[in-house]
Amino acid sequence: MELRQLKYFLKAKELNNFTEAAKELYITQSTLSQQIKQLEIELDTLLFNRVGKRVTLTEAGALFAQYAQQSIKKSEEGKSMLSDLNNLQTGTLTIGVTLGLQRLFSKAVLEFALRYPRIRIEAVFGASHRLVKDLENMEMDMVLVFNESLDNPNYIYHSLFDSPLAMVSSVHSPYSGRKSITLKEMEKLPLLVATKGFSTDHVISQAFEKQGLKPTFHMEINDIPTALELVKSGNWHSILVQTSVLDKDLVTIPIADIKQKRTAMLIRMQDTYQKKAMKAFQELLEEYGDEGG
């Protein structure tokens, strides 16, 4: 048994497909096939069921995966611990971020880059469920999302701040200056969805649905800065977590009938050893989170 084989196994498990897994591992399918087989022989247990042309994890495989992952994790923790120790700080920090937390992230990353110029940052924007999945596959060090609360004990959940949903409009819009707005009022407005496919979008749709309202979303965009640019034109209004917006040309108007706040949170694997860079980044997030995102 070698770590190499365990890594191959986990990738195959993740994709349930040897050919694909081999591609991602930059080896051929035949190599992967052989290495998995070798592992199975050593363990004297089938890890995958071969039903026709497809493979599915066996129960034994699922159980074994836990140990495989932990074995790999420990070895990598050891490595990154040493790299911290050397204080060369040549590490990489991979962070998943959901769209609405872009601002918080940029603020933190700006300061972080100043303090730790030699640490490479890899930021992956995406839908929270996708990010969490990547975290599970150890492809990320931490993710920044809204309201994900898997109760998986292998992860550490850390709330950063709460923020309500609000309508975003141009300062020149007739609604500028309003203290609040109702969903019913918004139903007839030209709306722009800035978080298509994200969990925030889901919350918004549900709120309208609950009141039997059918708003028209004239546009869907999955990039917040672009969406905000469009809102500035005055042609559309959008709905976002309030702290995602801070621009002198825009206003946020509290939505009277959405009480539920969104909670920004940081999720990371439970490590006995936590990368120094990670700790530092987390501290920055907390700092900026307290200032209101």
Added chain:
Amino acid sequence: MELRQLKYFLKAKELNNFTEAAKELYITQSTLSQQIKQLEIELDTLLFNRVGKRVTLTEAGALFAQYAQQSIKKSEEGKSMLSDLNNLQTGTLTIGVTLGLQRLFSKAVLEFALRYPRIRIEAVFGASHRLVKDLENMEMDMVLVFNESLDNPNYIYHSLFDSPLAMVSSVHSPYSGRKSITLKEMEKLPLLVATKGFSTDHVISQAFEKQGLKPTFHMEINDIPTALELVKSGNWHSILVQTSVLDKDLVTIPIADIKQKRTAMLIRMQDTYQKKAMKAFQELLEEYGDEGG
């Protein structure tokens, strides 16, 4: 980084000597040297200081060893978990036992062998510090010793029973029938040490010393059954943990001035996964332990 390299590294760490380590690993010294170097290159850190012809672990090496060990452990736990799952029970249970717990061990192992005939038992008798060291190097699943209380959080300590020290004599000896005896009385008797080099021996010596007594030990043996045979002859008396002795030809006489009892305990590594065989053995030990060793 491969598990093979981590195993090599740990062995080298254990022995502080590449040549010896290579021998135990059944590889040549040159291979070991190269593999360690390769690991060091990957980690970008020296694991050993090379001072002249000898090697000593660096601080980084000591830290890394923790992770290496855990990585290996996880992979092996996974493997043994599967072997249990298959219910083939082809596993091996390696147990270290200190001399005085021989009786408890034999009783338990007898029953265990009946219930789990396909599990191989490897029993290693030896001094407790030696056993504990082997346990640390993961060469044992558990050890049975007296009073070892390292406060290492990676181990689980489980007390089985307490037992006082007692003088052991032939039923025909003049002391047979005595309710108790003092160290001073024993000083002049022909004594036989049955636990030379073991921690119990240490306790006995200290007790005499404390009272300024200088007993004469006419014989030293490091095997209890043999020692007991000799005591039966009536020529010597010995001092042992009371529960080590159960023989119609022998009597145990409580020693009035040694109040301190010896605690039999089981020590095992803290596993998230515990071998079924281990659990079963532990249960038997507890059962027989309650009956008084």
Added chain:
DNA sequence: ATTCTATAATCGGTTTTAACGATTGATAAT
């Protein structure tokens, strides 16, 4: 029913590398 497609297993050959034996170099002990 037949062909096509997607997939895993297998086979034979190639490349990589783990392992070896012998040698060198360095240093501690004699």
Added chain:
DNA sequence: ATTATCAATCGTTAAAACCGATTATAGAAT
């Protein structure tokens, strides 16, 4: 000064990881 002991290094060999091509199989499409 000599010897013994150890780690590093070098060149070679054996093992095994890997590859490309082929085969086998099952599901999908025709």
